Amino acid sequence: MNITSLLKLVFSGKSFLEAELSHIEGMRRSGEAYQPAEAFRAEAQSRISAKRRRLLVSMLWIGFLIGAGVFVAACVNALCPLAWLGIRIVRAVSIALLAWAVWGKLGDIETFKGQTLLELTSQYLYKASYSAGVFFGSLALFLEGRGGV
Numbered sequence: 001m002n003i004t005s006l007l008k009l010v011f012s013g014k015s016f017l018e019a020e021l022s023h024i025e026g027m028r029r030s031g032e033a034y035q036p037a038e039a040f041r042a043e044a045q046s047r048i049s050a051k052r053r054r055l056l057v058s059m060l061w062i063g064f065l066i067g068a069g070v071f072v073a074a075c076v077n078a079l080c081p082l083a084w085l086g087i088r089i090v091r092a093v094s095i096a097l098l099a100w101a102v103w104g105k106l107g108d109i110e111t112f113k114g115q116t117l118l119e120l121t122s123q124y125l126y127k128a129s130y131s132a133g134v135f136f137g138s139l140a141l142f143l144e145g146r147g148g149v
Contacts, residue, residue, distance in 0.1 A: 010055065013048050020044050065131055069138025076139075081146040090140040097133030101126050 008016040024040055027033040076082060082090070105126050110119065 009048070009052065013052055017041070017045055017048055020048065061131070062134060065134045066138040069135050069140075070142050073139050073142035073144075077142075077144045082143055084145040087140060087143045087145050090136055090143065094133050094136035094140055097129045097136060101130035101133060104129070 005016065005019055008019055021037040021041060021044065024033050024037040024044075028036065105122070108119070108122055112119075114120075114123070
């Protein structure tokens with residue numbers, strides 16, 4: 001894996017597809033893959049398109065969360081600025097939510113292709129707590145403290 005492959009995935013799905021097929025063919029020559037890369041083309045194209053779509057949606061979602069945090073911070077700063085203790089609490093909440101999201105995901109084992117209620121709920125909790133953590137983190141970053149602790 002290298003930065004070139006990452007750039008191809010993000011900016012050129014076609015180039016990444018060709019690199020993926022070349023990678024699969026290399027694996028086949030070394031005995032790690034059993035079918036020719038061309039037989040995998042349609043599935044690879046589908047997976048690459050889905051991944052690129054998820055990357056775009058996640059970029060837009062994170063951008064929205066950061067924008068919302070900046071907007072709320074601007075409103076708080078203008079209407080009722082927080083003391084430094086309040087800003088530290090917002091920072092701690094952000095760290096706690098991000099850590100909870102990551103640590104809560106550790107050790108999850110996929111069964112039934114990730115479709116059990118436990119797995120779906122775990123995935124939702126991860127996304128919700130991570131999203132809230134990003135929002136509170138951007139909020140804390142743009143809050144301007146007033147006097148006090």
